[in-house]
Amino acid sequence: MNYWAPTKTTIVEYEIKRSRFIAQACRCPDAATFKSFLEKIKTQHPKASHHCYAFTLGNPLDSRLHGASDDGEPSGTAGQPMLKALTGYQHDNASLGETGIIVTRYFGGIKLGTGGLARAYTQGIKESLTPMTFELVYPTNAVWLEGPYDKEDKVQRQLLAEDIQITERQYGEQVRLQAQIPLHINDEHLAELLPYPWKKCT
Numbered sequence: 353m354n355y356w357a358p359t360k361t362t363i364v365e366y367e368i369k370r371s372r373f374i375a376q377a378c379r380c381p382d383a384a385t386f387k388s389f390l391e392k393i394k395t396q397h398p399k400a401s402h403h404c405y406a407f408t409l410g411n412p413l414d415s416r417l418h419g420a421s422d423d424g425e426p427s428g429t430a431g432q433p434m435l436k437a438l439t440g441y442q443h444d445n446a447s448l449g450e451t452g453i454i455v456t457r458y459f460g461g462i463k464l465g466t467g468g469l470a471r472a473y474t475q476g477i478k479e480s481l482t483p484m485t486f487e488l489v490y491p492t493n494a495v496w497l498e499g500p501y502d503k504e505d506k507v508q509r510q511l512l513a514e515d516i517q518i519t520e521r522q523y524g525e526q527v528r529l530q531a532q533i534p535l536h537i538n539d540e541h542l543a544e545l546l547p548y549p550w551k552k553c554t
Contacts, residue, residue, distance in 0.1 A: 355412050356443045356486040357381075357450040364479040368472050370460025374400075375476035377484060380407055380452035386419075393454050401459040404473055405452065406434035411491050412447040429469035430455070437477040443486055450489065453480055492532035494519065495542075499550030501527055510545045528553065 361378040376393060380386040386407050394403055406420040418439065420431030434453065441448050455476035464472055499507065504527045511518060511531055520530035533542060542552060 353411070353413055353446075353491065355447050355449040355489050355491075357448070357489045359485045359487050362480050362483050364476075364483070366475065366479060367460075368468075368475075369462040369464060371462070371464070371472070372458040372460065373472060373476055374456040375453065375480040376456070377451065377453040377480035379450050380409055381450045382409055385409075386452040389452055390454060393456060397456050397458075399458070400456045402430070402457045403454055404430035404434060404457070405454040406431060406438045406477070407452040408438060408447075408449050409452070410449055412439060412449040417449075425457075425469055425473075426466055429466050430473040433470040433474045434477050437474045441477065441481060446488070448481075448486070453477055455480075490534040490536070492517075492534050495531055495533045496553035497529045497531055497546065497550060498526050498553045499546070503547045503550055504529075506547050507550055510547070514545060 358377060358379040361376065364375045366373050366375075374397070378389055380389060386409060390403065390405065397403070402423045402425055404421060404423045404425060407418065409417040409419070411417065418435060420435040422428070422430040434455065438448065438451065438453060453476065455473050497507065507529065508518065514537070516534070517532045518529050519532055522528040539552065
């Protein structure tokens with residue numbers, strides 16, 4: 353399944369019952385990127401009461417790549433509502449992946465209640481994604497291809513023409529290339545791209 357990913361960072365501020373909320377969204381393809389994003393925001397806002405967040409670090413269908421945190425707010429009032437809003441968000445009929453959103457709160461002295469908190473943090477998801485721009489991501493599988501040296505340049509040109517990235521090379525008796533093959537390219541199509549006797553490794 354194809355999905356959308358952010359192409360920039362957005363920052364939106366809003367106020368609810370004297371509490372100041374700052375919602376920030378950016379592209380986070382992996383945990384290290386999100387961790388750096390979170391640390392940067394904590395450094396920018398060291399006196400904030402909370403830094404609640406939700407993320408989908410890759411294909412949104414893979415729940416193992418999802419995460420959320422209430423960061424000191426009552427359990428279930430921030431992170432999970434944010435994650436539900438993020439995973440339910442649709443852009444041109446497709447979900448969002450590689451997305452991290454952090455909502456920073458400066459407490460204004462008036463308690464919002466559990467329902468009020470959930471609505472306030474969910475608003476941060478919507479506010480930060482409204483001005484966002486996205487690009488379509490095509491999930492891939494890593495596949496090894498193998499063949500003689502004299503056809504290597506042709507193979508690489510053929511793959512490049514299909515926007516297929518080569519991520520690793522090995523040179524022995526024959527050339528082995530690791531390529532990121534989009535899921536919509538099946539084995540039959542792949543075979544048509546490869547000059548004989550190049551082939552997919554089994």
